Amino acid sequence: MKYRFCRILLTLLTILLLCSTCAVAAEYRGDTNFELPAGSTIDDDLLVGGSNVGVAGKVNGDLFAAGSQLSFTGSTTGSSMLAGQQVTSFGTVGNDLLAAGTSITISSKVADNGWAYGNMLAINDNASFGKDLAVAGAMVTVNGHVGRDLLIGMGNATINGTVGRDLKAYGARLIIGPQAVIRGNLIYSDSPPAKISPGAKILGKIIYERPTKHTGRKRHHFGLLAGLWLYSLISSFIVGCILLAIAPRLALSVSERLFAVPWWSLLTGFLIFIGVPIAIFALVITILGIPLALILLALYAVSIFFSLIFTAFTIGRWIFNRARRTGTSIYLELLVGLVVLWLLMSIPVLGVLIKWSAELFGLGALYTVFYHRLRADKERMPANSA
DSSP states (O other): OTTHHHHHHHHHHHHHHHHHHHGGGSEEEEOSEEEEOTTOEESSOEEEEEEEEEEOSEESSOEEEEEEEEEEOSEESSOEEEEEEEEEEOSEESSOEEEEEEEEEEOOEESSOEEEEEEEEEEOTTOEESSOEEEEEEEEEEOSEESSOEEEESSEEEEOSEESSOEEEESOEEEEOTTOEESSOEEEESSSOOEEOTTOEEOSOEEEEOOOHHHHHHHHHHHHHHHHHHHHHHHHHHHHHHHHHHOHHHHHHHHHHHHHOHHHHHHHHHHHHHHHHHHHHHHHHTSTTHHHHHHHHHHHHHHHHHHHHHHHHHHHHHHHHHTTOOSOOHHHHHHHHHHHHHHHHTSTTHHHHHHHHHHHHHHHHHHHHHHHHHHHHHHHHHHHHO
């Protein structure tokens, strides 16, 4: 139990990597808005990316979907991986379900296991999982049926569903409602005593593990960091999918620039990283330049964030080029690149340097592409006016 969160994180990473491997042969469909209508069938794995994504049809394989607004009401014969800002899952899943986002609502019938991580997470009454379910979030509600074990990490959790075996919670504030049925043991630790309604049915034992102060804090911090790491990875993948859907030519241009002149991109990124804050400071001193300084600061922050996504996308493209995989989805290349880069950034001490270098590479390539585009536009303007 001491390394429970570590096992969950490794499991989720394994799923991400398996998704990357399986989706090489998958059918890809992506647009700013994507809809697979009810009655339609995809006889293959389906990888979907966009701003607004809806899957109401049948997928004879695995489903990998990411979008700002994501709705799954269809069915899959394999597993489903859903990531978005707002995720709703009402469809039928033939294998495992992995869902991550800011707000998640699940009413799916899942044949095997489930993993869900979000800020607001709701497992509705008609949701069911044939095997185990692992959840984590700030506000978690579980009203559905879990065939075997229910594992909860962090946040506030309210249980009013049925658990076939044990309910295990670590670092979560538990409320066991009057409709809850736990056929095994209730095991929880690193949290205040659970609030158990008199109407709740717990057929096994109630085991409250009270660790030492140091051990409890260490577990809680590790679980929190692991959750934030995973949330950061998936949220970056969502933003990256939206970016690729809206501006694929820009992403490919930046990536090609990194391939062509990586060290020049690094130097340019370093100069911009140092120079822009100096320019912002100079504008603030003038008082009149404060509005422009605020705009420049916002653009600078956004550019640094997107620079990591561009670098990760380039890493993914490089990996598939080295593996001689042609025709791979740009969304798949982004996913693999993000997993690799996020793992490298997790290395103690060295990870900070890797993150900074990745930001500089992407920042330099991005601004170089913008510079060449502006220069090309200026050269075309006299010709057009003539």
